[in-house]
Amino acid sequence: MEPFGNPAVSIVVPTHTERRWASLSRTIRSAQHQTYPAGEVVVVVDHNPAMATRVRQEFPGVTVLENAYARGASGNRNTGAFHTRTPLIAFLDDDTVAAPTWLQGLIMPFRDPRVVGAGGGIIPNWEGRRPRWWPDELLWAVGVSYTGMPTSTAPIRNVWSASMIVRRDAFLAVGGFRTGFGKLGDRNRPEDTELCLRMSAVNGGHWMYVPDAVIDHEVPRSRSTFAFLMSRCYHEGRGKVQMAGLLPKEQKLGAEADYLKRTLPRAFVRGLAHALMGRGGFHALRAVTVIAAVLAAAWGGGVEALAGVLEPTAD
Template sequence: MDPFGNPAVSVVIPTHTERRWASLTRTVRSAQSQTYPAVEVVVVVDHNPAMATRVRAEFPGVTVLENAYTRGASGNRNTGAFHTRTPLIAFLDDDTVAATTWLRGLITPFRDDRVVGAGGGIIPAWEGSHPRWWPDELLWAVGVSYTGMPTSTAPIRNVWSASMIVRRDAFLAVGGFRTGFGKLGDQNRPEDTELCLRMSAVNGGHWMYVPSAVIDHEVPRSRSTFRFLMARCYHEGRGKVQMAGLLPKEQKLGAEADYLKRTLPRAVARNLLHATMGRGGFHALRAVTVVAAVLAAAWGGGVETIVGLLDTGATVPSTPAV
């Protein structure tokens, strides 16, 4: 603890490819420049021994580990987290830059013993410009905060591992991130959401969102296209069905239901209104994009449901004759 009684924190940064070397450098430097300094900064390299050697050589003062589990961010993060000994463990992705006050903001909710974890605001750092047709309600698709999230510090069901801090004892109690379940290749399984739900369930604790504890998250041009957004929504639909299959039956995905019933319909109505009032044709494109995103996610969810039924040997109900 510091002189004011705040708990010590370690920062874990997973990485996997030297193609992100420049962004990894920025991430590490931002972790080392916090006004509330971390006891230890840990970089974990995902099955890339040559890169691990380079990180050790070029980042003095940083602990460098190699993923002790199967390939993927979940095992990478667990390797670093299980190594730490501080009461709090923070996570940053290797394509983010944390504001100097990021850690200081994230530790604030832990004055409440019931808080098991917290997350901060994530701002998009577009390589190009923000596509005007892209609704802010769908910014989650590039891993940043979106319209519909709280605008001040508030309880939240889950946060994202790009900007996350956890109580070490609660994290260890559930075994950390679920290895083999996460983002790998074209799979977009929500390993951070799944972790948050398990940590909340273990002792009735809750998560807090601190939008003022900000990081910038890089968004390359390749992720600024309509094609990427539709693919992301499709795989998110598949991932949510997979996650639901891991949860107890009584633990429903209420946040997703509220998002679909409230946030997205409001986005469609607002943008159509703005379009009819002559405030720019891009508003009509935003409304169409929201509808397309819902359909893409529904398609992905349907595909995953069928795949799950086939894998378990169940039969898919036949279509009734008309």
């Protein structure tokens, strides 16, 4: 790797539909206006040639590629990452806006050669009001930082691909994101968590979370409903069971266990206590929402586990 004083970085932005054109445009502009400038901004379009042509026409300073793999975000990101030649590769989603100092903040942990990757704080940009019944501990369901994460720069098991930076050599060593295991249609599998675990396992490296390296993440009204949250928790439960099946037996999902044993019970107790103290009925709704989220995730995990048992006898 180059001396830390000036490591070159590329930014990869996956996209797939022109319905997100306005937000993609904001993402690209934010990537181009970093205080620590990227050597290359790469936009990868997922099997949409017309959109790829439009990006080339309207953003001539950007490298535009088309997904070389099967449809899905994992192949999209890999296409861009494998194209780059810089020692560091950063990722942004097409519905985010990076603060000007985002990239500068994310490269700082790489002073430590043991760091294989880092991620930054993600702030929700709600379309309309945030639902008052939504607990802070469940904000991960809309892809943003949540209560329970570190509040200052610290080691972390995994980060999100919406705001991620990796060492190129470590990323290539594991073959990048696992294609076919990610977000596609109504399936929501944790391809970024799975990548983080594989990269850490290669040489004992670790990840860092930099909450001050922030991006805004759009949250549309369609994702501000109780039905969406329950669906998201259900699919997260299924995805975590699938991910566990890909991991070595000795590699446990300790972060998930701690979240269930500590973070969510505290959220429930706090919501209930605040409601009983007369601080607002929405606190009671937050407590109930925590229970409902756990049940939805358990249901999804149970469905996936049962599917795994039945699959060998499907013939």
